Amino acid sequence: MGSELSVKPDSKPGIILDGVSIWWACWACIWTAAVVAGMTFLIIRRNSPTLRIRGIYLSLSSIVLLHLYWIAVQFGYMLGPLMPGDAQYWIMGTYLPCGIALFHASNSRFLHVAKLQKKYAHRDSNAIDHQNSKYRNGWIARFRRLDYDIRILIIVGIGMVFQIFLTCLMWIISRKWHSSWGIPGTGVHGPIMAQKMEQGRGWEWWPGVAWQFIWAWFVAPYILWKSRNIHDTQGWRVQTIGCALSNLHATPMWLIGLYVPGMAPVNEYFLPPQWICLSIIFMEIFTVFLPCWEVMRTQNLRKETLDTIAQWENKTKASDSGSKSLNSSSSTIINSILSGWKSSKGSVNSSESDSVLSMSALEYVLQRNPGPLQEFSALRDFSGENIAFLNSVKEWKNTFPMAVLNSEGQKGDDVKELIHERFGRALRIYADFISPRYAEFPINISSQDLKKLDSIFETPARNLYGNKRESDVDPATPFEAPPGLDFLRPPPSPMSCNDSQKAINITVSGSSSDHAQYWGEIPDAFDEKVFDDAEKSIKYLVLTNTWPKFIKDHRVSIDSAATLEAGNRVQLAREE
Incomplete structure (x- = not known):
């Protein structure tokens, strides 16, 4: 005052x-x-x-x-x-x-x-890093x-x-x-x-x-x-x-x-x-x-991307092939963008440019070489959880045992064990990327899809991880479930030494801190398509948000490098 x-x-x-x-x-x-x-x-x-x-x-x-x-x-x-x-x-x-x-x-x-x-910048870094065990007890x-x-x-x-x-x-x-x-x-x-x-x-x-x-x-x-x-x-x-x-x-x-x-x-x-x-x-x-x-x-940007996709789809429908898959020239453009080199054609027509922003192009990159996109989304767009989730779901589906997919009616002990192992991996995907309670960066999916996944995984996740994503496992006996949590222990069954070692490998697979495997009751709604709706939603989000930024950024980088190279050539020519 x-x-x-x-x-x-x-x-x-x-x-x-x-x-x-x-x-x-x-x-x-x-x-x-x-x-x-x-x-x-x-x-x-x-x-x-x-x-x-x-x-x-x-x-x-x-x-x-x-x-x-x-x-x-x-x-x-x-x-x-x-x-x-x-x-x-x-x-x-x-x-x-x-x-x-x-x-x-x-x-x-x-x-x-x-x-x-x-x-999330690398494909081998999809799992959540848990807190250091030496800080597990006390107010710290x-x-x-x-x-x-x-x-x-x-x-x-x-x-x-x-x-x-x-x-x-x-x-x-x-x-x-x-x-x-x-x-x-x-x-x-x-x-x-x-x-x-x-x-x-x-x-x-x-x-x-x-x-x-x-x-x-x-x-x-x-x-x-x-x-x-x-x-x-x-x-x-x-x-x-x-x-x-x-x-x-x-x-x-x-x-x-x-x-x-x-x-x-x-x-x-x-x-x-x-x-x-x-x-x-x-x-x-x-x-x-x-x-x-x-x-x-x-x-x-989202509107421009959708308009570009619509134009390309209209052109594709009008063509004789009527196929929306990438042709060889479009895949060459994508590979040149990923590798940082210009297409050998030297120029790109509008149709090929439109095809680069399509869902087919995104799926092509996710299938062939998702590394550059994952690094860009993590370090530049701060949305690395989306690409990491898509890669985790893809790997989870690709490794789904055929014995589980083809089994019908009464399932034997071997098939049940495989189902529990696949459910455990799906549970980790849910906790790492989807659950608002456990995921550091929950992916942005609709409330309907989230409620559906919560109904399948939330109760097992709480049983396995507790209120927070940290396992209370005795370091001396990391493969033993805590007292009172019998559902974490695999069911007793006669095993050979190889079978026992196999069970241990299944138990410690996934995140380095996930020592416990869920062996409780699996919901009937669980199957190999449990993540399909969330996967489609995140693919659409990446297509309309991260993917066009990624393409634009790499094109600018390539053009800048080409301009610099051309300038150096002119300078050398003048000096000669």
């Missing part, structure tokens, strides 16, 4: 209604309406792949707190002389630091997601097993409580706002407006300033450094960099505006806390409006 809102000793206690105050009030209403509209759009489109990966609720919560502080400053010029002496102190000591803390907690999610997605293990958003909220929450404690402590020990108690010598004297001016600056404000300074000048640069090699297609890196840079000027300029006499003419129109509000505006642009633009861009 006080000089914080340009209150002077000769200021009159009343509402200031001049051109400057009316401008800031109108600006506050217009910008608030725009921010609310953008946040509403994001909430409505929250299931978009671009927003699902971001976890927008944490960032939007921070924007709400920051915007409350921003509104108080915009109306501060108009209402400053009427506000209580400690009003702005409490606003800056609570809304601003708590909003900044939540914002950078949300901002750090970028690094967390990028780190976790790396495990419980904390590590929590979701990332909850863990970061706990850490930031501790800091927020400490900040509010310091704000309350400064208010209690200082006599600026209460002359009857506090540290002697800290009070202010003189006319009311002179007191309000002095209440707007001093050492009592430093906890809130220090908090903002630490986040802006230590945490944000650390995030920038860690994200230097991440190049995603979601616009998330641009958002992270923009928000980090927009905070750097806030605290220094606030201090300059507050304590440098030469800034007095500027403060007549642009209050010292407006420098902090300027950074909040940029943060809202990068946090609210940039994701809105990314969502609309994704929708346009």
Whole structure:
């Protein structure tokens, strides 16, 4: 308060209604309406792949707190002389630091997601990596097993409580706002407006300033450094960099505006806390409006892809063959894109270009060489779980024993054992990629498909993995089920040494941490087609979202390489 809102000793206690105050009030209403509209759009489109990966609720919560502080400053010029002496102190000591803390907690999610997605970058990294066994017991293990958003909220929450404690402590020990108690010598004297001016600056404000300074000048640069090699297609890196840079000027300029006499003419129109509000505006642009633009861009890309597919299908139907499968020239184009070399033809007609974006082309890549697509989806598109899920289902289907597929009526012990083994692998696919309870990145399927799979796998998953995906197995006897969980033990049957070794191999197959095999009752709805609907849904999602980005990215890379090569040839020719 006080000089914080340009209150002077000769200021009159009343509402200031001049051109400057009316401008800031109108600006506050217009910008608030725009921010609310953008946040509403994001909430409505929250299931978009671009927003699902971001976890927008944490960032939007921070924007709400920051915007409350921003509104108080915009109306501060108009209402400053009427506000209580400690009003702005409490606003800056609570809304601003708590909003900044939540914002950078949300901002750090970028690094967390990028780190976790790396495990999907290769075909042999499909399984979930479980927590280290040495952290299995105690409060550290419980904390590590929590979701990332909850863990970061706990850490930031501790800091927020400490900040509010310091704000309350400064208010209690200082006599600026209460002359009857506090540290002697800290009070202010003189006319009311002179007191309000002095209440707007001093050492009592430093906890809130220090908090903002630490986040802006230590945490944000650390995030920038860690994200230097991440190049995603979601616009998330641009958002992270923009928000980090927009905070750097806030605290220094606030201090300059507050304590440098030469800034007095500027403060007549642009209050010292407006420098902090300027950074909040940029943060809202990068946090609210940039994701809105990314969502609309994704929708346009999806529409263009579907239109291209429709055009190609119409051309294919009109042809004599009437086949939608890839011809040799189209497969050559795809192989050249994957290998990074241009087609030997040197040019591609529109029909062949359209065929590259078709479902047949996607299935061709998934079948022949899914590695580049999987690496791109994990490291660039942050959707590696989709390709990993498709590869896992494909491998699961390809290894489904013919004895199970051909068996009818009464099944023998050998067939039942094979069914249990296949169900165990399917259960791991469900836990790794589908279940909201166990999967780190659950694939985006319809609620109907999810309910269907939940009805088959959820109960066995809870029996096998418990409330969280971590097996409580004694390291000394890793193949023995815990007491009371008899359904984890294979049924007793006479086995030779080879059969016993085979049972152990089945038990430890899959994820390196999945030591237990499910031997309970298998639902009747389980068969080799159990994942078909989810597979079709994810293929369609990849086709309309990741696949066109992948093709475009590789074409740009090839064209850039070709342009560079041509430039080098011209340079060599000139030198000769």
